[in-house]
Amino acid sequence: MTTPRRHVPPGLREQLDLGYVFGSVQTFAQRPLVTELQQLAEWQADVAILGAPFDLGTTNRTGARFGPRALRTDAYDPGTYHLDLGLEIFDWLEVVDVGDAYCPSGMVQESLDNIRAKVAQVVELGVMPITIGGDHTVTWPAATAVAEHHGFGRVGMVHFDAHADTADTIDGNLASHGTPMRRLIESGAIPGTNFVQIGLRGYWPGADVWAWMGEQGMRWHLMDEVHRRGLDAVLTDAIAEAMDGVDHLYVSVDIDCLDPAYAPGTGTPEPGGLASADLLRALRRLARETPLVGFDLMEVAPAYDHADCTVNVAHRCIMEVLAGLASVRRDAGSPNVSATGPLR
Ligand code: MN
Ligand code: MN
Helix, strand or coil: CCCCCCCCCHHHHHHHHHHCCCCCCCCHHHCCECCCHHHHHHHCCCEEEEEECCCCCCCCCCCHHHHHHHHHHCCCCCCCEECCCCEEHHHHCCEEEEEECCCCCCCHHHHHHHHHHHHHHHHHCCCEEEEEECCHHHHHHHHHHHHHHHCCCCEEEEEECCCCCCCCCECCECCCCCCHHHHHHHCCCCCHHHEEEEEECCCCCCHHHHHHHHHCCCEEEEHHHHHHHCHHHHHHHHHHHHCCCCCEEEEEEEHHHECCCCCCCCCCCCCCCECHHHHHHHHHHHHHHCCEEEEEEECCCHHHCCCCHHHHHHHHHHHHHHHHHHHHHHHCCCCHHHCCCCCC
């Protein structure tokens, strides 16, 4: 294992430090901005945060294209020491921000191609991608790139959402935020039998789509079940279902899985959802207990947010994943500074 090269010029370091309070140069959690592929290769990071500011797949309120920027700039700095786990997150886990995939306005195919290519660049270097959307269409190219690297059919999925996102088309659109999970199963990227959904509720999709989902062997845990059994018990089942016969796990969070009381800033809010406290613990568990190879956080639309509720909880969703991964490192006794390379 070669020694990582992790040089942050002092001027950039100063700007990042300033930005942690009220500055203008802001990355996710003020992590170093790594823009060059060679630089990323030499850095030997564990996790790369990347933005996908795409919302051309939305069916109701648009605006998730501003999600990546909001999570970097509007979520307030909570510090970096995880109280429950008792660890300094970035002492154990090397995290960089690699900026955004280019999503030119109005250009669906080019945007999705660019997202897939950017996630592929990260994952091919052995770095775990955390993708910030953008609407849920983004999970189609992002999870495809992860599955291409680890093997089509070798990656399971735990998907938190109010909506199944398994329609064939919406208004004739194959690349809608209501269709990405169907695309991932149809292509063979994620096996239907390892595709597990949590938090579904409301009035969509219709019976024909549920029949298709059943034919694929998909598993789902409706919000009604979560309400009765509790998320922790449901998650234990979901992990076992998603990991049955595969080697890796991808986790996708649509912020509208949360009740709109906790996350109003989203395009298709559906009442009766998860509580923040439950979701944050579930994500920490997934990071600690599963062979996680990819994570995404979708559908934050800051224009509809109040008091930064949604951006803060979305930001903390990612912090819980990072803290969970860091605790895996700590328990293995391999701090980030010893350059132990990729997590798994
Ligand atoms: Mn949704
Ligand atoms: Mn969704």
